[in-house]
Amino acid sequence: MFIMPKICHKFLIHQGVRVSIHINGKRGDVAETVLLPGDPLRAKFIAEHLLQDVQCYSQVRGMYGFTGFYKGQRVSVQGTGMGLPSHSIYVNELIDFFGVKNLIRIGTCGSFQENIKLRDVVLAMSSCSESNFNHKTFKGMDYSPTADFGLLLQAYNQSKEKKKNIHVGSVLSSDVFYNEDPEEWKLWARHGVLAVEMETSALYTIAARKQCRALSILTVSDSLVTGEASGSLEREQNFTDMVEIALSAL
Numbered sequence: 001m002f003i004m005p006k007i008c009h010k011f012l013i014h015q016g017v018r019v020s021i022h023i024n025g026k027r028g029d030v031a032e033t034v035l036l037p038g039d040p041l042r043a044k045f046i047a048e049h050l051l052q053d054v055q056c057y058s059q060v061r062g063m064y065g066f067t068g069f070y071k072g073q074r075v076s077v078q079g080t081g082m083g084l085p086s087h088s089i090y091v092n093e094l095i096d097f098f099g100v101k102n103l104i105r106i107g108t109c110g111s112f113q114e115n116i117k118l119r120d121v122v123l124a125m126s127s128c129s130e131s132n133f134n135h136k137t138f139k140g141m142d143y144s145p146t147a148d149f150g151l152l153l154q155a156y157n158q159s160k161e162k163k164k165n166i167h168v169g170s171v172l173s174s175d176v177f178y179n180e181d182p183e184e185w186k187l188w189a190r191h192g193v194l195a196v197e198m199e200t201s202a203l204y205t206i207a208a209r210k211q212c213r214a215l216s217i218l219t220v221s222d223s224l225v226t227g228e229a230s231g232s233l234e235r236e237q238n239f240t241d242m243v244e245i246a247l248s249a250l
């Protein structure tokens with residue numbers, strides 16, 4: 001018998017079981033390790049080109065989720081959308097409803113430093129933010145969202161093996177892509193922040209809260225220093241490198 005799911009605070013009840021709102025599928029459909037690209041079509045690309053025995057477990061809002069195998073290891077890949085709020089919804093649900101333990105964001109960033117060039121890889125050791133996301137949680141106090149050291153170290157070693165130009169340090173997780181103040185990034189740059197993106201601070205905070213491991217691996221797609229940006233073909237190749245670094249870091 002089908003019982004209409006009813007919304008109950010922050011989950012649905014379906015046939016007497018709590019289920020997540022933004023991801024379809026049941027516990028067991030998602031692997032313990034999940035790669036998190038912002039773009040759902042990137043999730044599809046990874047599933048189709050890099051994984052074997054793939055199953056699509058979710059298409060809610062077109063935000064694809066797939067589970068398959070990479071070199072015999074079960075892994076999932078889930079699109080999250082852009083920005084802290086969207087990213088945080090998927091991270092919360094993956095952990096709470098699907099028992100995910102290892103979360104690796106794979107994305108792009110804009111360089112703040114002259115020595116960090118297009119196509120370089122940035123491993124986010126920690127994250128700064130001007131977002132209200134954590135201000136609200138920590139009631140105005142500062143919290144330092146930090147990567148899992150084991151994942152960070154493995155990803156670093158893998159990147160070196162792939163002969164990538166690699167940088168490890170702090171990133172800015174921003175709420176604003178089109179900033180009204182074109183000079184604001186220089187404040188962060190002066191304080192050693194390597195690059196800007198829009199998700200890591202939420203990922204690291206939620207993972208820490210729920211005793212999970214998290215890492216953001218980012219390819220430099222543009223530079224605020226020089227104004228350059230990479231084309232779509234380059235982005236694809238860089239993307240594949242990043243996925244391989246992520247998968248072999250596990």
Ligand code: HPA
Pocket residue numbers: 108109110174176177196197198221222
């Ligand atoms: N701003 C925010 N996020 C980004 C950027 C940027 O310039 N480049 C890639 N992700």
